[in-house]
Amino acid sequence: MAQLKDKVAIVTGAARGLGRAFCVGLAEAGAFVAAADIDLAGAQETAEQINAGGGDAIAVTVDVSDEVSTQQMAATTAERWRRIDILINNAAVYAGLERKLFDAIAVAEWDRVMAVNVKGPWLCARAVFPMMKAQKSGKIINVASATFYSGSAQWSHYVTSKGGVIGLTRALAKELGDHGVNVNAIAPGFTLTEASQSLIANAEKYGVDRGAIKRAEQPDDVVGLAVFLASPASDFITGQTIIVDGGRQLN
């Protein structure tokens, strides 16, 4: 696979889980990868894994909820490779997020989820856009969640934040089409990562019966769509949110 040969990608939340899988998948498709995370040690492991396999990756520290930090992430990437073609907005407050009734969620917790999950993708898009505008091309891929479509009790901060991601995807797609920038979202179903496994007991079995394809979802199941949305094969697709969940939900 060389659909992304010489393309430069930034993936946020790259220290582990889905973010690491996106980094590895993009690198296998030929991209240079900036693995960005607030957890720099984890991002370094991701970059080392790619470099050990013959790819070209760097680790970048970022807090996606901080404007200056997102600008530094874009600047570091542009200094290294002189372009930015792909942004995957994957970082989120997800691991460790406790289920709580909507009126039991502390205001500070609500604000933190929105700051990382919604403001984060907006700030990261702002940070890379000058480069994409100058290049007259770019692919922004936001990671939403299938839980937006199903709703989920005691999860209102998270579900609302993923609705925000889908709204941002649509609005940016309309604004950036004239600049050659496509903006789409991926909505994974419940996927086996360290984070999801820490949230739910018997995670391997969770929801499997509801799928058309009756097995647990793995991070690699989501990577193919990310590569497609980052590649020229999807040049006429924008503003869309695509569910990847083995047919648990149909829309």
Ligand SMILES: NC(=O)c1ccc[n+]([C@@H]2O[C@H](COP(=O)([O-])OP(=O)(O)OC[C@H]3O[C@@H](n4cnc5c(N)ncnc54)[C@H](O)[C@@H]3O)[C@@H](O)[C@H]2O)c1
């Ligand atoms: N695992 C699932 O079942 C599932 C399902 C649907 C959607 N998602 C979404 O996929 C993405 C990845 O999920 P995951 O399971 O790998 O979770 P995860 O919690 O392991 O990954 C999130 C990553 O984001 C990083 N991060 C958190 N706050 C940050 C910040 N302020 N700045 C920079 N990085 C920050 C974390 O360090 C972590 O590496 C998230 O957007 C999540 O909402 C996951």
